[in-house]
Amino acid sequence: MESKPHFIKYLESKGLRASVVSVKHLEELGSEIMSLRAKGLFADEIYRTYGPQFFDPHLPKRFPGAKSIIVVSTPQPALRAKFHYRGKAFDFLVPPTYYDAYKVTWKTRKLLKEAFAPKSYRLVRAALPLKLLAVRSGLAQYGKTNITYVPGFGSFHRLTAFYSDYDSPVDYWREKEALPLCSKCRACLNVCPTSAIQKDRFLIRADRCLTFLNEKPSKKGFPGWLDSKSHNTIIGCLRCQRACPYNKEVADFIEDRGNFSEKETAYLLSGKFSGEKAKKIQTKLGRIGLDLSTFPRNLKVLLDLQSRTLAQ
Ligand code: B12
Ligand code: SF4
Ligand code: SF4
Numbered sequence: 634m635e636s637k638p639h640f641i642k643y644l645e646s647k648g649l650r651a652s653v654v655s656v657k658h659l660e661e662l663g664s665e666i667m668s669l670r671a672k673g674l675f676a677d678e679i680y681r682t683y684g685p686q687f688f689d690p691h692l693p694k695r696f697p698g699a700k701s702i703i704v705v706s707t708p709q710p711a712l713r714a715k716f717h718y719r720g721k722a723f724d725f726l727v728p729p730t731y732y733d734a735y736k737v738t739w740k741t742r743k744l745l746k747e748a749f750a751p752k753s754y755r756l757v758r759a760a761l762p763l764k765l766l767a768v769r770s771g772l773a774q775y776g777k778t779n780i781t782y783v784p785g786f787g788s789f790h791r792l793t794a795f796y797s798d799y800d801s802p803v804d805y806w807r808e809k810e811a812l813p814l815c816s817k818c819r820a821c822l823n824v825c826p827t828s829a830i831q832k833d834r835f836l837i838r839a840d841r842c843l844t845f846l847n848e849k850p851s852k853k854g855f856p857g858w859l860d861s862k863s864h865n866t867i868i869g870c871l872r873c874q875r876a877c878p879y880n881k882e883v884a885d886f887i888e889d890r891g892n893f894s895e896k897e898t899a900y901l902l903s904g905k906f907s908g909e910k911a912k913k914i915q916t917k918l919g920r921i922g923l924d925l926s927t928f929p930r931n932l933k934v935l936l937d938l939q940s941r942t943l944a945q
Contacts, residue, residue, distance in 0.1 A: 650784075652703075652770035653704070653770065654770045656692065659761075662762055663688065666762050669836060676839055679840060688762060695757075702761070703799070704767050704770050707737050708785075709791045712890045714891030715893065720895075727867055728871050755796075755797060756795040758794070761794050764780070767792050775809060775810065776788065776812050776815060777818075782880075788880055827863060843872075847869065851929060891918075
């Protein structure tokens with residue numbers, strides 16, 4: 634058996650995990666996702682919203698000589714941001730992966746370049762179904778949450794992939810795998826507030842996932858069937874990930890970032906954004922992976938919920 638490539642060992646020494654597959658599997662990645670769509674299991678609304686580039690990927694025209702796909706997992710904490718409202722401070726979480734996308738990609742590329750030196754390979758960021766790639770490359774396993782888990786990181790990690798002309802001596806392609814406990818555990822299913830995780834299918838009903846609903850622009854509101862008690866983060870949702878036994882070690886992996894004064898919170902709740910003021914707060918929100926598009930809706934619903942709880 635071929636030994637682990639040096640670049641993987643190097644990234645591991647820097648606290649990351651990596652894997653590599655031959656570029657010949659690219660078509661298979663797309664056809665696997667598209668076959669779910671053909672069976673009607675993958676909602677059209679998701680396909681249209683997030684664009685076909687992730688689901689049916691093609692090699693970029695500018696890089697016909699790519700030989701491999703490198704996939705890297707970087708641990709990421711959830712963020713805790715403070716909002717001051719009517720004399721009280723409220724802490725709300727931003728789940729991992731909403732923020733620092735550019736920073737993580739830049740750092741990953743830099744580490745890969747260092748690992749390959751003195752050789753120099755091209756690294757072109759790849760838009761792909763990243764979870765499927767991570768699992769089929771042996772880097773991760775699927776949970777019934779439909780999120781991927783990496784040993785030591787749980788599901789609190791960010792995936793990044795690159796096409797490369799690095800001709801890997803090993804190809805880690807394999808069948809997909811679920812976490813061993815998923816066959817008898819129901820923790821994520823029991824806590825999912827929208828029944829997006831269902832007992833008779835592995836693939837979630839992504840169109841019901843709270844994340845899909847609260848990533849939409851604020852003016853879209855929330856559907857009538859959604860229980861207001863479902864909301865738990867300022868974007869996305871952490872219910873299934875926090876309930877999962879494979880995330881026990883990362884449950885408190887939280888970084889404090891972002892503090893919004895009474896004035897700023899009031900502005901975010903006003904829903905009227907323009908000019909320099911909007912630009913300034915947009916920059917501040919950007920540091921925690923948010924933008925003005927989901928305000929005031931997501932903040933308002935959390936503050937209403939917290940105020941009701943405090944009043945009880
Ligand atoms: C579209 C999208 C969404 C959509 C749809 C999600 C979905 N499940 O499809 C919405 C908006 C709902 C969403 C939500 C979230 N997302 Co999202 N999303 C994406 C995106 C752009 C594409 C995902 C995709 O390929 N979907 C297509 C479906 C069909 O693929 P799939 O879920 O992998 O389906 C597989 C499994 O169901 C499995 N399967 C099916 N049956 C069986 C049976 C067995 C036995 C086994 C083992 C497997 C298995 O096989 C399927 C593929 O063949 C990626 C970014 C990217 N470039 O990949 C991020 C991405 C997947 N999201 C991510 C995250 C973090 C989230 C959220 C956790 C955000 C949050 N709340 O904090 C939630 C999680 C929701 C959930 N429970 O899945 C991360 C995942 C990181 C990780 N640790 O795995 C990604 C990779 C973004 C990133 N760069 O970090 N997301
Ligand atoms: S909570 Fe249980 S069923 Fe859900 S992903 Fe984790 S181990 Fe699997
Ligand atoms: S992110 Fe929330 S709504 Fe989506 S599947 Fe997990 S628990 Fe359900």
